[in-house]
Amino acid sequence: MExxxxxxxxxxxxxxxxxxxxxxxxxxxxxxxxVILGPSGTGKSVLLKEMMGLLMPEKGEVIVDGVDITxxxxxxxxNIRKKFGMLFQNAALFDSMTVYDNVAFPLREHTKLKEKxxxxxVLEKLRxxxxxxxxxKMPSELSGGMRKRVGLARAIVLEPKIxxxxxxxxxxxxxxxxxxxDLIYNTQKQLNITSVVISHDIDSAFKIADYxxxxxxxxxxxxxxxxxxxxxxxxxxxxxxxxxxxGPIKMF
Amino acid sequence: MNRVLSxxxxxxxxxxxxxxRIFLLLxxxxxxxxxxxxxxxxxxxxxxxxxxxxxxxxxxxxxFTGMVFAFQSYIGFHKFGAEYxxxxxxxxxxxxxxxxxxxxxxxxxxxxxxxxxxxxTMKVTEQIDALHSLAVDPVQYLVTPRILAGLLVMPxxxxxxxxxxxxxxxxxxVKILDINRTLYLQYMYQYVDLSDLYNGMIKSVVFGLxxxxxxxxxxxxxxxxxxxxxxxxxxxxxxxxxxxxxxDYILTAFMF
Numbered sequence: 121m122e123x124x125x126x127x128x129x130x131x132x133x134x135x136x137x138x139x140x141x142x143x144x145x146x147x148x149x150x151x152x153x154x155v156i157l158g159p160s161g162t163g164k165s166v167l168l169k170e171m172m173g174l175l176m177p178e179k180g181e182v183i184v185d186g187v188d189i190t191x192x193x194x195x196x197x198x199n200i201r202k203k204f205g206m207l208f209q210n211a212a213l214f215d216s217m218t219v220y221d222n223v224a225f226p227l228r229e230h231t232k233l234k235e236k237x238x239x240x241x242v243l244e245k246l247r248x249x250x251x252x253x254x255x256x257k258m259p260s261e262l263s264g265g266m267r268k269r270v271g272l273a274r275a276i277v278l279e280p281k282i283x284x285x286x287x288x289x290x291x292x293x294x295x296x297x298x299x300x301x302d303l304i305y306n307t308q309k310q311l312n313i314t315s316v317v318i319s320h321d322i323d324s325a326f327k328i329a330d331y332x333x334x335x336x337x338x339x340x341x342x343x344x345x346x347x348x349x350x351x352x353x354x355x356x357x358x359x360x361x362x363x364x365x366x367g368p369i370k371m372f
Numbered sequence: 373m374n375r376v377l378s379x380x381x382x383x384x385x386x387x388x389x390x391x392x393r394i395f396l397l398l399x400x401x402x403x404x405x406x407x408x409x410x411x412x413x414x415x416x417x418x419x420x421x422x423x424x425x426x427x428x429x430x431x432x433x434x435x436f437t438g439m440v441f442a443f444q445s446y447i448g449f450h451k452f453g454a455e456y457x458x459x460x461x462x463x464x465x466x467x468x469x470x471x472x473x474x475x476x477x478x479x480x481x482x483x484x485x486x487x488x489x490x491x492x493t494m495k496v497t498e499q500i501d502a503l504h505s506l507a508v509d510p511v512q513y514l515v516t517p518r519i520l521a522g523l524l525v526m527p528x529x530x531x532x533x534x535x536x537x538x539x540x541x542x543x544x545x546v547k548i549l550d551i552n553r554t555l556y557l558q559y560m561y562q563y564v565d566l567s568d569l570y571n572g573m574i575k576s577v578v579f580g581l582x583x584x585x586x587x588x589x590x591x592x593x594x595x596x597x598x599x600x601x602x603x604x605x606x607x608x609x610x611x612x613x614x615x616x617x618x619x620d621y622i623l624t625a626f627m628f
Contacts, residue, residue, distance in 0.1 A: 174504050198507045206505040212498035226506045274506075 123150040125282060125314050126171055131180035133166060140166055141177065142338035148282075152330035153308050153315040157322065157360060159369060162335055164318040165209070168284050171316065172204045173197045185281070202230065205275030206284045211267040213259040219246075219270050220255035226278045245273040248310070249303060265296040269303065276307060283307070285317040289324050297321070301328050322361055326350065334360060336369060394589050397511065398581075401519050401588070404512040414517040422483040422518070422584070423525030430529045431536050433478050437470050438462055438537030442544035446551075455545075456555035462541030463564035471534035472526075472572045473620050476579030479529060480612040484587040487518055488608035491591025492601040500592070515588040519581060526580025527573045534572065575623050579616050586612045 126148035133141040140163035148154045158164050169175040170182055173189045181188045189200055213222050223242045227233055233241070246252060249269040259267055268288065275283055285304060289297040305328045308315045319325055325332060326346065333343040334357055341356045342349060349357065359367030445461045491514055494500050503510045538560075545551045590608035594600045 169501070172505060174501055198509065201505060201507040204505060206502070208498045208502060208505075210497065212502035214494075214499055214502070215497070229506065229508050 124148065125150040125185055126316070127181075127183040128167075128170070129181040129183070131167075131170060131177045131182065133163070133170065133175070133177045139338060141180075143340075144180070144335060144338070145340045146333050146335075146343050148314060148316055149331055150314050151312060153304065153317060153328050154331040154333065155317045155319055155325040155329040156333045156335065157319060157325055158335040159360070160320055163338065164320075164335065165286050167335070168206070168286050168316065168318050171284060172201055172206060202278065203281045204284060205278070205280040205282070207268065207271045207275050207286065207288060209286045209290065210264075211259070211271030213267060213270055213274070215259050217259075218255065219251075219257050219259065219262070222259065222270060223273045223277055226274065230278060241277060242273075245277050246270075248276070248307070249273045250299075265292055265299065268292075268300060272303065272307065276311065279311065280313065282314045282316065285315065285319075287318055287320070289319065289321050297324060304328055322363070336360075393593075394585065397515065397589050397592070398519075398585055400511045401515045401585075404509070404516040405520060407512075409512075411513065411517050414513070415520055418517045418521035419525050421486075422479065422521050423529060426479050426482055426529055427532060429478050429482060430475050430533050433474050434466070434471065434533035434536030435540040437474055437533075438466055438540030439544045441465055441470065441537070442541040442549070446545070446549050455549070455551045456559055458545045458549075458551060459541065459556040459560035460563040462545070463538055463560045464568055466534045466537035466541070467564060467568040467572045469572070469620075469624075471537060472530050472575040472579060473616060475529050475533040476526065476576060476583060476616050477613055479526065479580075480583040480587075480616065481609055484583040484612045485605050485609050487584065487587030488591040488594075488605045489601055491588060492594035492604050495592060495594045496597055496601060510592070515592075518588055519584045522580035522584030523577055524580075526576040526583075530572060530576035531569075534569070571627055574627070575620060578619055578623060582615045582619060583612045586615065 124147045126146075128144050128146045131141050131144040132139075144167065146156065146167075156164060156167065166175060170177055171184070173182070176190055180190070182190055184200055185203065187196075187200065189197060192200070213219075214225065217225070220242055223245060224238050227238045227241060231238075243252075243255070246255065249272050251266065251269050251273070254262065254266065254270070259270065262270065272283075288300050288304060292300060301324045304315060304317060307313075317325075317328070329346045329349075331344070332346050332349040334341040334349075336356055342352055342354050344352070350361075352358070355368050359369050441462050442458050445458050445465075446455060449455050449457050449461075491500075494514075500510050500514075503513060542556070546553045546556055587608050590604045590611070594604045596603075
């Protein structure tokens with residue numbers, strides 16, 4: 121594979137007695153969409169949070185842009201995080217602020233731009249995610265799909281190198297799912313960034329992915345290009361693609 | 373044997389763990405007071421929320437406490453004909469003890485609980501993670517402004533409570549119980565010192581720190597959805613009130 125921007129090496133993580141990760145190895149190549157698949161409850165969101173240092177693994181390395189973020193100070197970690205944008209599962213908008221203030225928040229925090237310039241950027245990003253005339257609404261007045269788009273606008277407003285998506289299509293109707301898939305795809309192409317998507321939605325994954333990975337029972341099953349993934353004869357991957365209850369993956 | 377030991381050990385370990393975490397949060401938030409960026413807007417907003425919005429509650433608490441206190445102490449002083457000392461006792465009691473403690477407990481119940489509920493909700497809806505992901509430290513953004521506001525605002529609320537208590541005591545003593553007005557005021561001026569007021573002020577600064585710190589800590593420690601927010605909010609008020617009473621004793625003993 122080409123330039124690797126995020127690499128997780130032998131990552132272990134547990135919560136109390138529950139071992140979530142028992143040796144995850146994933147490589148995220150630069151400038152493409154990597155979809156990480158896995159059944160529900162296998163610690164996919166935890167994986168995403170480890171990538172930007174919101175959670176720290178007990179063992180293993182997380183290398184972002186050449187820096188092992190498990191070994192750096194809090195201050196350096198904050199700087200690394202500026203390379204990331206993250207879209208949370210439920211968008212995690214600040215519910216005490218308007219849509220406008222939500223999207224403007226990172227700009228006000230990290231740039232010295234004048235309010236006029238901030239306004240231009242915010243409206244442009246909102247347009248990019250297909251929203252207009254919502255600036256003065258509160259997050260609670262928006263539908264789930266709109267909230268996700270505002271969340272995405274907030275995530276890309278500082279033009280990060282990497283965007284992480286935590287189950288972007290979960291809980292959306294089929295049409296909205298397609299819209300969000302398109303959004304992820306177009307955002308990546310327009311901004312030429314690296315995207316990492318966590319999902320258990322195999323259809324969307326095949327639609328948008330350049331690279332794919334699958335985790336099950338705390339380890340990486342397969343991490344390859346989309347074509348190789350599709351044609352893999354790994355029994356775990358086959359079972360997941362076919363959506364069958366029979367196979368090596370046990371849900372009980 | 374092992375089970376007995378763990379029965380004793382577990383709560384003690386828990387206590388040590390929790391006090392350690394609270395202390396670390398305190399250090400962290402105090403360091404952010406001196407490091408930019410300074411959050412003036414958030415500070416003002418919190419001072420309004422913790423302070424200005426508590427004024428009506430504090431006025432009521434202070435006035436009624438002073439009034440009751442006048443009645444109760446009158447019973448005692450009446451027995452040896454020293455009714456005119458009621459003003460002194462109300463003044464001293466309000467300034468040194470009742471003003472700071474009761475105002476802090478009222479503010480803990482009103483603002484401390486709201487702080488926990490607000491931060492806790494942000495935690496369970498991943499808004500705290502979102503702050504992290506936007507490279508903003510939640511302690512600096514959420515905790516420091518609240519703690520600073522608590523420190524600044526509690527002494528002011530305390531002075532309102534003391535003033536209202538003294539006025540309430542005067543009303544009951546002089547207007548209702550017919551104590552001689554001149555004696556009442558003269559003895560109060562004579563025996564209530566400025567140092568008594570300082571004493572209470574120091575207490576209320578510490579209480580302001582306690583109730584905001586505990587409110588923030590319990591909010592950050594929330595886990596487990598709406599139920600968790602509710603549980604933490606209760607714990608926050610209970611713990612704040614207990615700590616206020618414990619530190620009241622410690623501070624009184626020190627400044628005795």
